Amino acid sequence: MPSPEVCDGLDNDCDGSVDEGDPEGSGPCDTGLQGVCAEGTLHCQGGSLVCVQDVMPSAEICGDALDNDCDGLTDWDDPDCQ
Ligand SMILES: [Ca+2]
Numbered sequence: 001m002p003s004p005e006v007c008d009g010l011d012n013d014c015d016g017s018v019d020e021g022d023p024e025g026s027g028p029c030d031t032g033l034q035g036v037c038a039e040g041t042l043h044c045q046g047g048s049l050v051c052v053q054d055v056m057p058s059a060e061i062c063g064d065a066l067d068n069d070c071d072g073l074t075d076w077d078d079p080d081c082q
């Protein structure tokens with residue numbers, strides 16, 4: 001019996017496409033990384049949900065209260081700002 005598409009690597013709704021439309025994706029998640037890299041979005045990849053980080057690390061910007069380079073050190077605590 002067809003059932004709503006879920007992220008499992010199978011064609012649950014029997015339309016010939018497997019895991020189409022990023023089933024169960026789009027929710028917020030924690031990547032386990034530090035700083036701005038911590039925020040992620042769930043995506044269905046290869047039959048399982050993975051947490052894809054929203055923001056890639058960049059050079060530390062001093063004074064924006066964010067850990068831009070994701071090393072766990074924010075602004076003036078980061079040696080990049082000293
Ligand atoms: Ca599926």
Ligand SMILES: [Ca+2]
Pocket residue numbers: 060061062063064065066067068074075
């Ligand atoms: Ca910063």
Ligand SMILES: [Ca+2]
Pocket residue numbers: 035060067068069070071072073074075078
């Ligand atoms: Ca930093």
